[in-house]
Amino acid sequence: MPLKLEMPLVLDPRAIACVHSGWQEIKAREDGSDRFAAVFYAQLFTAYPQLRTLFPAGMSDQRMDLMRALDFVVDRLEEPDPVIRFLHQLGRDHLRYGIRGAHFAAAGAALLAAVRDSMTERSWTPEAEAAWRRMIAGLVTVMAGGADSEELPPYWTATVVDHIRVLGDLAIVRLQADNQIFYEPGQYVSVQIPQRPRLWRYLSPAIPCNDRGELEFHIRRVSGGWVSPAIISTTAIGDRWLIGPPLGALQVDRESGEDVLMVSSGTGLAPLRSLLIDMSRYGRNPRVHLFAGGEYPCDLYDLETLHQLAMTNPWLTIVPVLENEHDPWWHTGPPTPPVPVGMHSVLYGQIGRVVSSFGTWADRNILISGSPSMIRTTIYSLVHGGTPRERIMHDPLP
Ligand SMILES: Cc1cc2nc3c(=O)[nH]c(=O)nc-3n(C[C@H](O)[C@H](O)[C@H](O)COP(=O)(O)OP(=O)(O)OC[C@H]3O[C@@H](n4cnc5c(N)ncnc54)[C@H](O)[C@@H]3O)c2cc1C
Structure with a gap:
């Protein structure tokens, strides 16, 4: 409205x-x-x-x-x-x-x-x-x-139908909403889980809204947090979650003709992934460069999906960025596969610095998504390197 x-x-x-x-x-x-x-x-x-x-x-x-x-x-x-x-x-x-x-x-x-x-x-x-x-x-x-x-209900109800423990500290949770929840790709919602009544937390759907009411969230455990460890460790199929109204304005202006730079780290990928999946439904799109960052190779857990998207959408370029070359010794899952053949090779370093080493990106609309500290340092690096601040969009920082 x-x-x-x-x-x-x-x-x-x-x-x-x-x-x-x-x-x-x-x-x-x-x-x-x-x-x-x-x-x-x-x-x-x-x-x-x-x-x-x-x-x-x-x-x-x-x-x-x-x-x-x-x-x-x-x-x-x-x-x-x-x-x-x-x-x-x-x-x-x-x-x-x-x-x-x-x-x-x-x-x-x-x-x-x-x-x-x-x-x-x-x-x-x-x-x-x-x-x-x-x-x-x-x-x-x-x-x-x-x-x-607001003409929408204050919240919706949805049932957990899948809980995939991708890493020790990261899970993908899929839900089936009782009614379709209308949200724009790139928006986020507040969520309440039955294990933590009255503690609402924001999560960004990792897929666009669909008329079957399917939802997918990627959640990383924050050590000492109240809600995220419970989502990772105790979520069970059949749990009923409450989902609040969609918020936020991360978006790609497909009509402006201006190209886009996306920068993500960890589960900050979710809203950008949702935007990219939505864009892939259209024939014409602005060019998008996505720098998908993580600390260790295992953090790029969704690289295969991104690769598939890039293979079928020539406007999309994915650049993986890591801070470390090898997984940490405490990573207990299967060894992380190498970057898919045909994808840009991994760049190493702190993601803000890596992105700004390419120049000012002054002609791009820029979307950044990740932890509050990653967003702040990436903005700092970009602006310091000459990118106009008004070009940069991100969700509100806690
Ligand atoms: C717009 C928005 C969208 C979000 N989308 C997602 C998402 O899709 N997936 C996801 O996993 N998380 C997402 N988050 C973060 C999420 O809302 C929670 O903040 C996070 O899961 C921690 O909640 P908690 O209850 O476990 O920790 P809390 O009990 O809230 O916090 C415990 C401590 O950890 C600190 N803390 C909280 N969050 C972080 C963080 N990210 N990094 C470092 N320290 C932190 C707090 O300041 C506090 O000191 C989003 C946040 C915002 C604002």
Whole structure:
């Protein structure tokens, strides 16, 4: 649905300066962020106690998410369009917590109370209060608008039909949704598994949406994580997963005529794979160079699929990139096969540096997908090498 961008988040420069300095003050205080988030959730759950049951017992992730989201918003008040898009999606995303119209107003009141609580008497001037009220009203209006615009259910249900342990720490999970889930290739969804109730995590489907409701996710275990180790080790056929509404805007503009550079590492390949499979249904496509990275040879577990795609789609070039020549000693699976004949030979090094060693890629639309640190370092290498930042797309960083 098109966004209405003539929105209330347009603040005058003085109001923006007030919000900026207030936010700095809040975060500069000892335990400022923790206290702010704690006050926010305490106020919200006092207004709507039933909401508390929809959130996990430990709220530390939610508190960090809140502060990161506010950082994003406050940092970009001068150019509100990306903020509006972000908040619109965030509003839709909160439907899975059962959050609806009146709850957003309560969240606005809770935010104002948290700001008020965190600022000194001296800083809480009438001008500061007016600026924060205006900003929070805008934020709440956009989020509530996002939630209202959603015509899809807050989540779908799907049954695990296949669980392939590709590596010790990586699994492919296939599911059959009860109803078709409409998403664009390159988008991601939030997922809840029965072993970890109320802990939603984002995953990117590795295949495009189809009318049979089939889903495929590639999941890597994060050591010490709550959800990913459970997906790898305890997922069983027949498990029922909840799948939230699709989010994100990684996409290839097939009409622009501009070529594309894709850079992935590990399971970050999933959304790009989905885009490539979707593109392979069309005769004409922009040229795509995909640098598919991994730490060890075994991390390129899906090279054969990529090779098959490249063999039948001349617009696609795959370049495997590794940091190490051999699998680690703890890799217990079968030996990793060599790179398929006909594929570009493996390049070695840190993926961002390898990609930027080819030049600026200034004429490409660039999609990067992988761990947060890989995305940051790849952006750094590319921009440092002369690639315009506005050419680069990636999913939001946690
Ligand atoms: C848009 C988006 C799409 C995603 N798609 C996929 C996907 O298709 N496949 C997939 O496997 N994962 C994907 N992720 C990551 C996934 O959502 C979880 O963050 C990840 O599985 C860890 O969850 P957890 O509960 O095990 O760890 P948590 O309990 O959430 O975190 C435990 C600790 O690990 C850190 N951590 C979390 N994620 C990472 C990471 N990637 N690298 C290093 N440290 C980390 C946390 O900061 C924390 O300190 C995606 C994330 C985003 C934002």
